[in-house]
Amino acid sequence: MSEQLAVEMEAVHKSFNGVPVLHGVDFDLRRGEVHALLGENGAGKSTLMKILQGVYAPDGGEVRVDGRHVRLGSTHDARAAGIGMVFQEFSLVPTLSVARNVFLAREPRGRFGLVDDGEVVRRTRAVFAQMGVDVDPRATVGSLSTAYWQLTEIAKALAQNARVLIMDEPTASLARHEAEALFALVDRLKAAGISVIYISHRMEEVYRVADRVTVLRDGRRVVTAPLADVTPAQLIEHIIGRRMENAFAWRERTVDRSGTPVLELRELSAGPRVRGVSLTLHRGEVLGLAGLMGSGRTELARALFGIDRARAGQVLVDGRPVDLTSPRAAMAAGIALIPEDRREQGLVLDHSVRDNLLLPLLPGLSRGPLLNDRRGSETARSLIDRLRIRVANAGRPVRLLSGGNQQKVVIAKWLATDPEVLVMDEPTVGVDVGTKSEIITTIRDLADQGKAIIVISSELPELLAVSDRIVVLRAGAVDRELDRRDIPDEEHLQMAIQGV
Numbered sequence: 001m002s003e004q005l006a007v008e009m010e011a012v013h014k015s016f017n018g019v020p021v022l023h024g025v026d027f028d029l030r031r032g033e034v035h036a037l038l039g040e041n042g043a044g045k046s047t048l049m050k051i052l053q054g055v056y057a058p059d060g061g062e063v064r065v066d067g068r069h070v071r072l073g074s075t076h077d078a079r080a081a082g083i084g085m086v087f088q089e090f091s092l093v094p095t096l097s098v099a100r101n102v103f104l105a106r107e108p109r110g111r112f113g114l115v116d117d118g119e120v121v122r123r124t125r126a127v128f129a130q131m132g133v134d135v136d137p138r139a140t141v142g143s144l145s146t147a148y149w150q151l152t153e154i155a156k157a158l159a160q161n162a163r164v165l166i167m168d169e170p171t172a173s174l175a176r177h178e179a180e181a182l183f184a185l186v187d188r189l190k191a192a193g194i195s196v197i198y199i200s201h202r203m204e205e206v207y208r209v210a211d212r213v214t215v216l217r218d219g220r221r222v223v224t225a226p227l228a229d230v231t232p233a234q235l236i237e238h239i240i241g242r243r244m245e246n247a248f249a250w251r252e253r254t255v256d257r258s259g260t261p262v263l264e265l266r267e268l269s270a271g272p273r274v275r276g277v278s279l280t281l282h283r284g285e286v287l288g289l290a291g292l293m294g295s296g297r298t299e300l301a302r303a304l305f306g307i308d309r310a311r312a313g314q315v316l317v318d319g320r321p322v323d324l325t326s327p328r329a330a331m332a333a334g335i336a337l338i339p340e341d342r343r344e345q346g347l348v349l350d351h352s353v354r355d356n357l358l359l360p361l362l363p364g365l366s367r368g369p370l371l372n373d374r375r376g377s378e379t380a381r382s383l384i385d386r387l388r389i390r391v392a393n394a395g396r397p398v399r400l401l402s403g404g405n406q407q408k409v410v411i412a413k414w415l416a417t418d419p420e421v422l423v424m425d426e427p428t429v430g431v432d433v434g435t436k437s438e439i440i441t442t443i444r445d446l447a448d449q450g451k452a453i454i455v456i457s458s459e460l461p462e463l464l465a466v467s468d469r470i471v472v473l474r475a476g477a478v479d480r481e482l483d484r485r486d487i488p489d490e491e492h493l494q495m496a497i498q499g500v
Contacts, residue, residue: 005067006031006164006195007052007083012061014047019392021047022219024061029164034186034196036210036227038239040432041404042390044219045199049166052197053085054078065164084157085166090149092156094142099124101141102156127155132188133181147178154185158194165189166197171205172430175293183209201432203232215239240434248440248465250484253447255285255468262452263304263335263421264316271308273299275476278313281421281452286443288467288484289456290497296476297456298340301425304454305337306330317420331360334420338410338427340456342403346410349399353391354380356398357413383412388438404435411442422446425456440465460490472496 007029014022022044029035039045050056052063054072063070065081072078078085092101099120100107108123110116124137128151135151144152150170157165167186171179186196186209200206206213207227214224215238222238223230230238261280268277273296281287289297302308304315306324315322322333330337339345347356357380358365365376380394387408391401398409407427414422424443428436436459443466447453457463463470464487472479480496487493 004030006033006065007197008062008064008067009048009052010062010064012048012051012063013059014051014056015059020219022051022058025216025219025221027214027221027224029195029197030212031195032190032193033212034190034198034210036198036200036206036213037216038200038206038213038235039216040239040434041402043216043239043432045216046168046402047219048216049085049168049197049199052078052083052166054083079160079162082161082163083166084160084162084164085168086150086153086157086170087168090153092141092149092152094140096141097137098135098139098141098144098148098152098155099137101152102127102137102159104156106160123159124155127159130158130192131155131185133185145178146173147175147181150174150178150182151185162194164195164197166199168199169201169430170198171200171202179205201430201436203235203433206235207232217241236433239432240437248437248461250465251444252485253284253468255282257282257285259283260319261316262318263454264314264319266314266316268300268303268310268313268315270303270310270313271299273476274303274308276313277473277476277478279471279478279481281454283452284447284450286447286453286455286466286468288463288470289454289473290460290463290470290493291473291479292497295473297473298425299476300473301337301340301423301454301456304330304335304421304423331417331419336360336414336417336419336422338414338422338424340425340429342406342410343399347398347406350397352395353384353389353398353401353409354394356409357383357394357416360413360417379416383416386415387412387442404431407431407435407439411439415446419451421452421454423454423456426458427455428457428459428462436462460493464490464493474499 005028009027011024011026012022013024025048027048037045047056051058054074054077063072070081102124103120107115108119121137128135133151135148141149141152170182174182189196198210210227213227215222262283263281265277265279269275277300291297299308303310306326306329315324317333324330343349358376365372384394389408390405398406427439440462443453455463455466467484469484470482482496
């Protein structure tokens with residue numbers, strides 16, 4: 001068996017500031033295998049992989065690559081050992097060509113030490129040929145779609161002779177058809193003898209691409225098994241340590257729609273894609289927004305929060321017309337937005353958890369030019385407890401939190417403003433199944449308290465779990481409106497989204 005292993009990690013320990021994060025974790029990867037690594041946010045996946053990348057040094061244990069003990073003291077050491085990483089957040093330079101990104105800082109040189117652009121293009125084209133994909137090496141990365149950014153990241157790793165690829169949530173920014181193309185590429189890489197560690201929160205893709213699975217929980221390995229030997233329900237139980245049969249089951253609710261809607265749109269057109277949208281939202285109701293990529297869902301959310309200006313139509317809150325000319329105006333009208341991209345749009349990553357939580361509340365926490373620190377700290381702690389954000393110290397930079405806990409910070413800071421209408425754009429993207437369950441429970445509790453909520457999601461099981469009604473958008477307009485009771489399953493909703 002040892003001869004078949006590309007990577008062996010044995011009894012790996014790691015602590016930060018005296019707090020254990022990994023407790024003697026074992027992990028191995030066979031040659032030409034796709035091995036899924038699963039676990040809740042904060043389970044230790046990222047720490048384990050950063051040890052394999054050479055970002056962190058283990059406090060104990062051993063790492064072997066191709067049967068040889070290695071000391072990975074830096075990312076350079078990891079690359080030299082044949083280990084490449086495809087990050088969830090892209091590490092490309094948009095203004096450079098694909099080829100220059102693939103060979104960045106390693107460009108072949110010609111006469112007088114100048115970069116040989118022709119050779120860079122030739123070698124890049126050869127890498128893409130090895131991958132079995134067609135990408136123009138001369139194209140500027142910034143002009144390409146997200147799917148091509150992902151392919152460029154993979155090519156960048158393979159160009160460094162990577163025999164092991166770590167893929168962290170590789171489909172997080174991809175449309176469904178782009179994800180399918182990525183899965184086919186993973187199959188080709190596997191056939192070529194490349195070993196892949198595949199980190200994902202999406203169970204369906206794990207079963208699509210992986211051969212084996214390892215689950216971490218609280219810094220310990222819970223199980224390693226062939227995927228054929230474990231069911232999705234068993235995996236979820238391993239991940240969160242409890243059964244989840246009812247977590248994503250729809251619970252029929254009674255919504256009183258006899259009064260004035262909390263939010264009403266009348267032929268609203270805004271930005272480049274919202275065209276004549278009319279809908280109503282009542283107190284205590286969860287309205288799901290579904291649609292294909294480019295259908296105008298996120299653009300509608302931006303318009304409701306005053307980011308994109310309305311060109312025509314009306315927005316009414318509690319029956320009164322409002323002019324949503326800015327986010328400040330939207331907040332004054334009682335509307336809050338949980339944005340699609342938490343890292344770029346929802347957080348100030350280098351600021352503390354406390355500062356991020358208090359950002360929308362600063363006017364109410366100030367005494368003249370000064371912030372009431374005691375009240376601010378009490379408010380932050382209350383929000384941390386309310387959303388069960390896993391952080392030992394509220395002064396810790398928010399960028400150091402797991403993705404699920406970052407998302408909880410974004411949700412918590414806007415809940416603190418006590419909005420009448422909460423718009424949530426992809427609230428469960430890139431978070432583990434346990435955090436998804438908590439977010440769904442939070443949405444249900446808020447609706448039960450009388451809040452009006454719009455949920456935009458490409459995750460159809462979650463959309464079906466929380467919605468009372470679902471509006472399907474197509475080309476920026478309402479295509480159809482469905483009562484949740486009339487949608488028997490995910491397949492029927494998918495057919496409605498596809499216009500069947």
